[in-house]
Amino acid sequence: MADTGKRILMAKTGLDGHWRGPTIVATALRDAGFEVIMIGMARSDEVLQAAIDEDVDLVGLNIGGHIDVALRAVELVQTECEGMPIFCGGVVPPHAKRRLEALGVEVFPPGSQLPDIVDSARRLTGIA
Amino acid sequence: MQQPPDDSRDWVSASGIPLKSYYMAEDVPAAHQKVLDAAPGEAPFHRGSYPTGYRTKPWRIFQLSGFGKPEDENERIQFLLEQGETGFIMEHDRNTADHLYNVDHPEVLARREDVGLTGAVMQSVRDIDICMKDLPIGTSYGHAGGAVVQHAPFALAGYWTVAKQRGFDLSRLPGTGQSDFFLTYLGCVTKQQIPTDAGLRFNADIMEFCDEHLPRWVPVSIAGYNGADSGLNAPQELGALFANAVEYLEEIKRRGTMPIARAARACGGVSFRMSMDIFEEASKLRAARLMWTQLLSERYDVHDPKVSNLRIHCVTAGSRMTYQQPINNIVRGTLMGLAAALGGVQSLGVSGYDEALSIPSEHAHQMSVRIQQVLQEETNIAAVTDPLGGSYYVETLTAQLIERAWAFFDEIQEQGGFLAALDSGWMHQKAAENQHKEFMAQSDGTQKIIGVTDHTDDISPFEVDGFMGVDDAFDVALARLEEVKRTRHEKAAGSAMRELETVLRSDRNIMPAMMTALESEVTLGEVGDIYREAFGDWATPIQT
Numbered sequence: 001m002a003d004t005g006k007r008i009l010m011a012k013t014g015l016d017g018h019w020r021g022p023t024i025v026a027t028a029l030r031d032a033g034f035e036v037i038m039i040g041m042a043r044s045d046e047v048l049q050a051a052i053d054e055d056v057d058l059v060g061l062n063i064g065g066h067i068d069v070a071l072r073a074v075e076l077v078q079t080e081c082e083g084m085p086i087f088c089g090g091v092v093p094p095h096a097k098r099r100l101e102a103l104g105v106e107v108f109p110p111g112s113q114l115p116d117i118v119d120s121a122r123r124l125t126g127i128a
Numbered sequence: 129m130q131q132p133p134d135d136s137r138d139w140v141s142a143s144g145i146p147l148k149s150y151y152m153a154e155d156v157p158a159a160h161q162k163v164l165d166a167a168p169g170e171a172p173f174h175r176g177s178y179p180t181g182y183r184t185k186p187w188r189i190f191q192l193s194g195f196g197k198p199e200d201e202n203e204r205i206q207f208l209l210e211q212g213e214t215g216f217i218m219e220h221d222r223n224t225a226d227h228l229y230n231v232d233h234p235e236v237l238a239r240r241e242d243v244g245l246t247g248a249v250m251q252s253v254r255d256i257d258i259c260m261k262d263l264p265i266g267t268s269y270g271h272a273g274g275a276v277v278q279h280a281p282f283a284l285a286g287y288w289t290v291a292k293q294r295g296f297d298l299s300r301l302p303g304t305g306q307s308d309f310f311l312t313y314l315g316c317v318t319k320q321q322i323p324t325d326a327g328l329r330f331n332a333d334i335m336e337f338c339d340e341h342l343p344r345w346v347p348v349s350i351a352g353y354n355g356a357d358s359g360l361n362a363p364q365e366l367g368a369l370f371a372n373a374v375e376y377l378e379e380i381k382r383r384g385t386m387p388i389a390r391a392a393r394a395c396g397g398v399s400f401r402m403s404m405d406i407f408e409e410a411s412k413l414r415a416a417r418l419m420w421t422q423l424l425s426e427r428y429d430v431h432d433p434k435v436s437n438l439r440i441h442c443v444t445a446g447s448r449m450t451y452q453q454p455i456n457n458i459v460r461g462t463l464m465g466l467a468a469a470l471g472g473v474q475s476l477g478v479s480g481y482d483e484a485l486s487i488p489s490e491h492a493h494q495m496s497v498r499i500q501q502v503l504q505e506e507t508n509i510a511a512v513t514d515p516l517g518g519s520y521y522v523e524t525l526t527a528q529l530i531e532r533a534w535a536f537f538d539e540i541q542e543q544g545g546f547l548a549a550l551d552s553g554w555m556h557q558k559a560a561e562n563q564h565k566e567f568m569a570q571s572d573g574t575q576k577i578i579g580v581t582d583h584t585d586d587i588s589p590f591e592v593d594g595f596m597g598v599d600d601a602f603d604v605a606l607a608r609l610e611e612v613k614r615t616r617h618e619k620a621a622g623s624a625m626r627e628l629e630t631v632l633r634s635d636r637n638i639m640p641a642m643m644t645a646l647e648s649e650v651t652l653g654e655v656g657d658i659y660r661e662a663f664g665d666w667a668t669p670i671q672t
Contacts, residue, residue: 015226019316027564
């Protein structure tokens with residue numbers, strides 16, 4: 001597919017090593033013409049640093065643990081990179097999903113379909 | 129008869145074996161015809177381990193459990209035992225245990241709310257002692273934790289130290305460890321891990337130590353489950369599992385410290401994933417027993433039925449449990465549990481219906497036990513061993529799986545063996561290819577998942593939210609870490625750490641020094657620091 005010219009950062013907020021979800025999503029995003037920068041497990045400060053250094057258009061977080069850990073990364077990126085869109089996936093129970101959505105984060109829990117995730121990336125980076 | 133509307137589609141098993149609409153005697157491959165006369169309890173054991181099956185040995189109800197503080201985990205295990213669980217599994221907090229970090233490590237401090245979410249925090253033998261309070265370790269079958277290879281020596285030594293302190297004779301202690309390569313190097317690749325050759329050494333050390341001191345203990349348990357839930361299909365799960373076993377056996381053979389038959393016995397307790405293709409999964413277990421018998425006899429000249437009789441634990445596929453309409457997962461758990469029961473197992477864990485949301489709530493855990501009790505007590509499947517034996521379909525599928533599994537085993541050998549296939553990322557590539565295929569099949573409508581791809585209108589009256597454990601696990605763990613360091617015999621701890629370091633840099637068995645370290649109250653993170661210094665990091669072949 002044609003290069004979109006858009007860059008997406010993908011990081012895992014927890015120390016849990018399940019890589020299946022983010023890897024599948026990254027493959028689908030690359031197939032759809034995005035450049036995906038994966039940094040693996042990252043603390044909130046590392047997520048922010050990578051978002052700035054890599055000059056990305058969208059931040060994707062894989063969440064495998066407590067919602068407060070993810071919220072720290074979301075809030076830091078939103079504060080320091082104004083207007084930076086964020087989407088996330090992983091094991092996000094309904095109560096956590098509601099809190100993320102209240103901050104304008106798009107959430108893809110288990111069972112989400114790849115075309116929907118790709119559509120979201122296109123919308124959030126302003127190409128659709 | 130009216131043709132079904134989708135008769136033209138390709139009917140295949142979950143792993144892609146083409147399926148006929150019915151099977152006849154002549155479909156069973158000739159090579160497999162020869163074993164059809166074997167009874168359960170007779171080599172090559174595809175028909176089951178014992179002639180009397182579940183009549184005399186009902187499968188063990190064995191649920192993964194743990195969260196929070198050690199006392200929270202203890203309470204949950206006690207609850208499960210009261211509900212009818214017949215063994216117990218102690219899960220350690222993944223954040224700390226998998227990395228061998230104490231809670232004051234900067235990587236953990238940055239994620240303090242995660243601590244205790246996926247297992248109890250156990251940083252010293254004192255924590256393990258609390259977690260094991262009043263547990264029937266002498267009579268029941270305990271899983272000490274230590275799923276990740278680098279964590280296993282610490283978890284096992286902790287469990288055994290507590291048992292010794294309580295006056296148990298280790299030579300009579302039943303139980304199991306895991307130390308699984310699939311989890312460590314394929315399924316759950318952590319931030320920092322010892323290299324695979326160091327991991328192989330640890331596992332062989334544990335096998336030797338158990339051979340000498342804990343003959344009733346299952347030292348290592350290869351978990352095909354973790355390969356399968358990472359993407360390997362049924363024949364790949366089988367082929368890779370036996371390629372893993374061969375690494376252990378070759379290492380022991382190279383050392384010459386243990387007769388190969390005893391080594392085979394030591395790694396002949398394995399686990400498989402049970403997923404939703406009932407007949408393929410049941411056939412997989414039958415195939416596994418036959419393959420193990422074949423491998424030992426042809427490659428190692430081991431024919432003792434006590435050794436070549438593979439013992440199997442199954443866990444239902446966590447990845448098949450859906451986030452959407454989670455109550456449907458009770459049905460899935462039941463069907464996958466049925467597949468395991470039909471294929472023949474020694475023990476079984478059924479995933480919680482809230483698996484896609486969180487670790488199991490008390491209710492979800494209770495349901496996992498109840499599902500197994502209903503299967504055991506109400507369905508009469510315990511009456512007859514290998515009820516699928518002789519089915520043209522199942523025997524054909526069993527033979528086809530064996531053929532494909534050995535082909536995958538050979539491919540792994542061509543890669544240089546199981547460890548080499550992990551080091552290079554070849555195995556990850558195989559898993560990822562299948563995952564990708566599966567997700568595409570869901571998106572294009574060829575794979576249906578009820579409540580996810582189809583019938584998505586949820587009118588379920590049940591609200592299920594994720595169980596989040598307790599909120600004081602981190603604070604208590606930090607206080608206890610400080611306390612243990614303040615009150616332990618510092619000289620003994622220091623000398624145990626130096627001894628451990630010396631042993632790691634030699635070719636001596638790590639376990640005696642690890643026992644001393646645990647007895648001397650050396651903590652998890654201190655052991656991790658010694659490993660990191662001695663072994664460095666595994667060069668992760670995948671980008672996460």
